[in-house]
Amino acid sequence: MGAEPLLKIENLVKHFHVRLGAFGEKAATVYALDDIDLSIMEGETLSLVGESGCGKSTTGFTILNLYRATSGKVLYRGQNLAELDEREMRPFRRDLQIVFQDPYSTLNPRMTIGEAIGEPILFHKLAGKAEVKDKVAALLADVGLPARFAQRYPHELSGGQRQRVVIARALACQPKFIVCDEAISALDVSIQAQIINLLLDLQEKYGLTYLFIAHDLAVVRHISTRVGVMYLGRLAELASREDLFGEPLHPYTKALLSAVPETNPAHERTRQRQILQGDVPSPLDPPSGCRFHTRCPIAMSVCSAKIPAWREARPGHYVACHAVEAGAPS
């Protein structure tokens, strides 16, 4: 991991204005992301975890300016991407790619694999028409597929092969940064491992930086340099993989981790599973103060009154929790 941040995200906020009711008569706000502060270091894999709906995808989309930020900054090479319109974004689009859970939605069913991978090469003028075929073959080789696959259509491929094609298409742009949004979640477990290893090999070969969005904590533990834990649109904790899994500080992180089976049978026998009470509150009306206070086993009176500051509790270990601030035992 390089010492320099590739992306610096400052106070990023994304609210969606929606209309509710049978006739859309009521205006409401979805507080999807609030005050996210985060640096993504060159060459690292930063994972984001948290329950469904906590804002992981919105973070990825807003960083890439696919969703327009409500406020805050996304600094990339000295430029705040959040203030750029689509035309101004064009020079940055090549560097910043995304791979989704469902490769079918990314691939045009009427385009051959060769055309799909060749399209961004021609669009970004990375090669002339004559060289595209060779480039496509090299990209297919990069993702472990034979060159003859260029003539095939998406429906002729398995799910794992299609995800390899989507990765090749993202690589065609020679990107610096890839958001992998649940990119392996829909695949069989055995195929997941292959795609993870492919992503790690490509990261090393091309010096890629990943924002890896996932809900499988065992996978996150395997792949990440650092891990961020989100709860209801806010970051609860962020630390190196070792610190987060070894010494979690936030009560929510502790609850999440307690649900992961231990690979060491001795540890597994003594594992205390902590079940969170209640449902995740609605992002239409998030709880005051610490958004976790309605479910936190150690909530205090200050927790519903005051938003806990996002601070570096240990070197490189960030957390937002009044109990940690007050020096309570972790």
Ligand SMILES: Nc1ncnc2c1ncn2[C@@H]1O[C@H](COP(=O)(O)OP(=O)(O)O)[C@@H](O)[C@H]1O
């Ligand atoms: N385009 C949108 N319009 C309105 N609400 C949205 C939109 N996209 C996401 N949301 C809401 O924002 C919240 C965060 O969603 P999301 O980022 O998709 O969560 P995650 O990826 O962690 O499951 C959810 O409540 C979701 O319903």
Ligand code: SF4
């Ligand atoms: S701030 Fe309070 S409610 Fe929130 S996690 Fe910490 S102790 Fe629990």
Ligand SMILES: [Mg+2]
């Ligand atoms: Mg998502």
